[in-house]
Amino acid sequence: MIVTVTANPSLDRAMVLDAPLEVGIVQAAASTREDAGGKGINVGRVIQAAGEETLAVLPLAQNDPFAALLGETGLPFHAVPVHGHARSNLTITDPAGVTTKLNLPGAALRSGETDALLAIIVAACEDADWLVLAGSLPQGMNVDFYVDVIVAVRARWGDAAPRIAVDTSGAPLRAVVASGHPDLIKPNEHELADLAGVDAPTEDLLNAVLPIAASLVPDRVGAALITLGGDGAVFVDGSGALLAPAPRIHVASTVGAGDSSLAGFLLADVRGAAPSECLASAIRYGAAAATLPGTQPPTSSDFPPGEIVVRRRSNPLT
Ligand SMILES: Nc1ncnc2c1ncn2[C@@H]1O[C@H](COP(=O)(O)OP(=O)(O)O)[C@@H](O)[C@H]1O
Numbered sequence: 001m002i003v004t005v006t007a008n009p010s011l012d013r014a015m016v017l018d019a020p021l022e023v024g025i026v027q028a029a030a031s032t033r034e035d036a037g038g039k040g041i042n043v044g045r046v047i048q049a050a051g052e053e054t055l056a057v058l059p060l061a062q063n064d065p066f067a068a069l070l071g072e073t074g075l076p077f078h079a080v081p082v083h084g085h086a087r088s089n090l091t092i093t094d095p096a097g098v099t100t101k102l103n104l105p106g107a108a109l110r111s112g113e114t115d116a117l118l119a120i121i122v123a124a125c126e127d128a129d130w131l132v133l134a135g136s137l138p139q140g141m142n143v144d145f146y147v148d149v150i151v152a153v154r155a156r157w158g159d160a161a162p163r164i165a166v167d168t169s170g171a172p173l174r175a176v177v178a179s180g181h182p183d184l185i186k187p188n189e190h191e192l193a194d195l196a197g198v199d200a201p202t203e204d205l206l207n208a209v210l211p212i213a214a215s216l217v218p219d220r221v222g223a224a225l226i227t228l229g230g231d232g233a234v235f236v237d238g239s240g241a242l243l244a245p246a247p248r249i250h251v252a253s254t255v256g257a258g259d260s261s262l263a264g265f266l267l268a269d270v271r272g273a274a275p276s277e278c279l280a281s282a283i284r285y286g287a288a289a290a291t292l293p294g295t296q297p298p299t300s301s302d303f304p305p306g307e308i309v310v311r312r313r314s315n316p317l318t
């Protein structure tokens with residue numbers, strides 16, 4: 001079972017333009033769709049669509065319109081009652097697939113609500129193979145929240161604790177890497193560079209991220225799945241690195257592509273696949289998500305045609 005946590009859910013509105021986005025003018029939009037989103041929810045929807053067991057944990061006010069949208073997905077979830085409503089994030093995609101994301105900070109949680117969220121997450125981890133801590137934290141929440149979760153889950157479940165994947169950015173990611181030792185992180189090249197305090201690479205991304213990842217794996221994190229948009233993805237663990245370019249696709253919207261990559265990786269892992277097949281699955285799911293509008297979860301029927309070629313590098317630094 002894969003438990004996902006979305007501390008900062010978002011009602012995702014995706015708008016499609018039939019001309020490139022221009023700032024400072026009035027522009028007609030061609031279409032729009034709404035999804036119950038946020039990184040953990042997106043991961044969970046892909047896992048559920050693939051037929052594997054999953055549970056989403058999130059803070060949610062009873063009278064929040066987000067609840068109806070989430071209910072329509074059929075995703076099993078455990079909502080921790082809170083006062084604030086889910087934020088609304090906006091994604092704008094132009095005909096070339098260029099995606100602009102406008103993300104709000106999200107309503108603050110009260111201190112009792114944060115404690116309740118942590119307790120529910122720990123309880124939900126009984127029999128879980130993976131715990132996925134995904135997305136930003138609501139404004140005002142302690143940046144160590146994910147560290148607190150990791151410590152509490154491992155203290156409660158010991159050897160039976162799930163492996164823990166973290167997909168976040170900025171201060172919460174720095175905190176987790178400083179003192180949480182997660183089993184897996186899933187940054188993109190910008191988040192990875194920010195974490196390591198270096199400039200993000202702009203060329204030959206598959207190779208350029210390897211030394212940055214090697215500075216973190218395995219001392220600070222067990223493994224890293226680094227997604228690189230149209231350039232593909234890299235997986236680094238204590239035994240070396242795996243590199244896979246992305247297939248050429250027609251991009252509809254890249255929102256949710258990173259979440260689908262992580263879901264694809266975990267799906268293959270819980271089905272017993274080797275890391276190279278987990279990486280290929282991450283690429284297939286990420287690329288499939290990018291061909292779909294909004295945060296629609298991809299299934300295997302959306303996979304782009306062709307083989308995913310995975311190369312191994314035993315020493316990421318050479
Ligand atoms: N333009 C694209 N062409 C092909 N695949 C893509 C494209 N954009 C994203 N993907 C797929 O989705 C994955 C995740 O995308 P990425 O943009 O790195 O995630 P994030 O949203 O976390 O930044 C990539 O590793 C790739 O497999």
Ligand SMILES: O=P(O)(O)OC[C@H]1O[C@](O)(COP(=O)(O)O)[C@@H](O)[C@@H]1O
Nearest residue numbers: 037038039089135136256257258259
């Ligand atoms: O929690 P954050 O980092 O603000 O991101 C939330 C947004 O990211 C998404 O989960 C999409 O993420 P990706 O495009 O990185 O896969 C949206 O559903 C949501 O609006």
